[in-house]
Amino acid sequence: MNEPAWRRLDVRMLAVFSLSEVGAVVVVLFIMLIGSRGDGAWQLIGAVLAPSALVTHGLLRWLTVRYRVGVERIELRSGLLNRQVRSVPRDRVRTVDLTSSPLHRLFGLSVVEIGTGSSTAKDGRLHLNAVATKEGERLRRELLDRSPIAWAKPTALSALPTSVPGTLPGSGPVRESHLVATLRLSWLRFAPLTTAGLVALSAVFGTGFKLADDVGVRLGDLDAVHRVGDRLGAAPLWLAVVALTLGVLVVVALGSMAVYLEGWWGYRLTREPDGTLRLRRGLLTTRSLSIEQRRMRGAEVAESLLLRLFGGARCAAVSTGLDAKATSHGALLPPAPLAEAHRVAAQVLLLGDPADATGAALDQHPPAALRRRLIRTLLPTVIVVASAWWLATTVPQLAPAWPAALLALPLAALLGLDRYRNLGHALRPEYLVIGQGSLIRRRVALQRRGIIGWRLRQSVVQRLAGLVTVDVVTAASAGRYSVVDLSMDAAVHLVNEVNPGLLPTRHPTNLSADLTNDQEGRFAEPTLS
Amino acid sequence: MTAIETSMAPRPPRHRVNPRALRWWTVQAALTSAAALLPQLVALELSDARWLVVTTSVTACLAAAYVLIMPSWRYRVHRWEADEHAVYTLAGWLHLEWRVVPISRIQTIDIERTLLQRLFGLATVTVTTASAAGPVRIVGLDAQEADRLVRRLTAITQADRGDAT
Structure with a gap:
């Protein structure tokens, strides 16, 4: 076989590598200059040595890292003393992601991350830091191109709605690729409702405090801080509290909007002619994520309580071979209106109607499930309230405050009710839809063909209530998704509806007959031919 | 279980595990109980705090019940079957768990024999799929039967090659 030549990383990575590590060198130099007294020779040596070590490190990496894409495998060689050769079969490649930090963009480079199906994240990924963006694009196309693919049949495509409201920003080569969603600035209103900004x-x-501290600035000693502090101290307490809270809220809101814009600016979700879903986003650091359509096992729409109150939701892919960390848990859409999340979920699953996936109307679970939800939220709350009461009786100063704890009871009841209301499942022609949760309400649509096993779990309490939890086992993301607290009847029905005849059934009245028919004591011959 | 007279439930898998598993589970339970009891007994030797007497006696009662009840209860529950369509197990004692995997989704079939299992001539057959959620295990099989089961399952799964994801 005629193997292609080994390739090196782009030579411009030398510049990017040196510049990105400059911060560390400055710190080292700083410490050396401050820390060592007198002896100028040492300082000179340090000043020369540290940068040259850095450049040598980069040079070594450029010299030693090589890769090649063969007909069958992708190989990556690295290391000078500890030689390492990693080799991944091409048909194992599931994702090819390109990331460019502002520094990389300045030099026209991209970091390429090639992901395989392996769930051990480190072994399954090849990391190229960095190659020319053009070369990265070539790798992405070459590695993910596996035509012919079933989904690209013209009938399947023409059955889909082909236009998306809004305009296409930019003038990239979108002729063959199908646009699924782009960013709308009005979605920015959901940014403050996420924790991303706060984090x-x-x-x-x-970092700011630490840096200031390192440089020797005490924020408490700053004049400006003093003046604000005096102003607040002079005002009545409630006003100070309100002003502070408002101030923090405004800063958090602005910060989260900035984070949202940085992460999702230029967001475009497209279906490419090579059978991949492609997600591009990022203002300063640009990211490109590709997921093979045939690896898609479903989609999830999740609403945190805050997002739900304002009609927002997130949408994520359920796919095999996705590294949760590297893809922000498979996010396909920034926080956006609920209807948009359902629409995108349906589109990426090649469905025209959201009601066939996450938007389906769910069958509710039996009333015993409601009792269980209520007990599970109320019982701990009652214990907490009781201990609050006990505390109030022993510490008289707390006595006036303890009735406030009673407020927790109706809240817990509401939580239980809401959990029950959101609990449910539905079988659609191609997908099983599962709903659950209250603080984070989730709807996940799982491809019925992607289900690789079932588990029925029953605790003692569930047995008494006649309930059972069904775990749907998949090769994707979380590995299993639970349909909580079904009646045994519905559980058996569900399994056998998806995989006819997989779970043998009986009527519960025949239980004793089943048990006595068994060849007890003797090891039974398996019924295999 | 009142309102489900006309309804369905899973039929338990056909085969019980090997009766020697009873003794294996008993020894396991005894070891676990000893591990929980011994430190407390040692502590009781060193001091004679009243609460220590209470916890030790409670642990002893629970341990005795566990050793006496769990193995036979487990033996009544644990069942398995495997044919050309699926591997199907029922396990647990207080907490029941039915697991079923279509043959076409099986990736690997392994035999596992711990030291304790070897003392009783037992083995565990582990059937894994592409899921991160954990395999299906048939515990407490006779070692030779386990070998035969693995050979048969391997033959069947090889005839049925797919991506299994």
Whole structure:
């Protein structure tokens, strides 16, 4: 076989690598200059040594890392002393992701991450940091192209709605690819309802404080901080609290919008002619994620309580070979209106109607499930309230405050009710739809062909209530999805509807007959031919 | 179980596990109980706090019940069957779990024999799929029967090659 030549990373990675590590070098130099006293020679050596070590490191990487894409396998060689050769069969490649930080973009480079089906994230991924963006695109096309593919049949495509409201930004080669969704600026209103902004802000503040501390600035000593503090101290307490809260809320809201824009600017979800779903997004750091259509096993629409209150939702892919961390848990859409999330979920599953997937009307579970939801939310709350009461009786100062704890009871009841209301499942022609949860309400549509096994679980409490939990086993994402608290009848029915005859059944009245018919004591011959 | 007279339930799998599993489970339970009891007994030797007496006696009662009841209860529950369509198991004692995997979704079939299992001539057959949710296990099979089962299942799954995802 005529194997292609080994390729190197793009030579421009030397510049990117050096520049991206410059921060560390500056810190090292800083410490050396401050820390060592007198002896100028050492400082000079340090000043020369640290940058040259960095450049050498980059140079070594460029010299040692090589890759090649053969007919059968992709191979990656690396290491100078610890030689490493990693080889991945081409047909195992599930995802090819391109990421470019602002620095990479400046030099026209991309980091390529090639993912395989392996669930052990590190072994299953080949990492190329970095190649020319054009080369990255070529790799993506070449590695994911597996025509002919069943889904690309013209009939399947023409049956789908082909236009998406809104305009196509940019003038990329979208002639053959089908646009599923793009960003609308009005969705920005959902940004403050997510925790992303809060997380990012606390990170920024944390680093800021630490940096200020390292440089020797005490924020408490700053004049401006003092003035604000005095102003707040002079005002009545409630006003200070309100002002502070408002201030924090505004900063968090603005911060989360900034995070939303950075992450999702230029968002485009397209279906490519090579049978992949392609997601592009990012303002400063651009990301391109490709998922093979035939690896899609379903989709999930999730609403956190805050998002739900304002009619927002997220949409994620349920797919094999997705590394949850690298793909932000398979997110296909930024937080967006619920209807949009259902529409995108249906579109990526090649369905015209959301009611065939996550948008389906669900069958409710039996009343015993409601009792169980209520007990499970109320019982812990009652215990907490009781201990609050006990605390109030022993510590008299707390006595006036404890009735506030009673408020938790109706809230817990509401939570239980809402959990029950959202609980349910539906069988659609191609998908099994499962609904559950309250604080995060989830709807997941699982491809019926993608179900690779079933489990029925029954605790003692469930047995008494005549309920059972069905675990749907898949090769994708979480591995299993639970249909909680069905009647045994519905559970058996569900399994046998999807996989006819898979689960043998009997009427419960024949239980004793079944047991006595068994060849007890003797090891039974398996009924295999 | 009142309102489900006309309804369906899964038929238990056909085969019980090997009766020697009873003794295996009993030894396992005894070891677990000993592991829970011993530290408390040692502590009781060193001091004679009242609460220690209480916890130790409660542990002893629970351990005794566990060793006496769990193995026979488990033996009544644990069942399995395998044919050309599916591998089907029922396991547990307090908490029941039925697992069923279509033959076409099986990826690997392994035999596992711990030291304790070997003492009783037993083996565990593990059937894995592409899911991260864990395999289907048939525990407490006679070792030779387990070998035969694996050979048959391997033959069947090889005849039925697919991606299994």
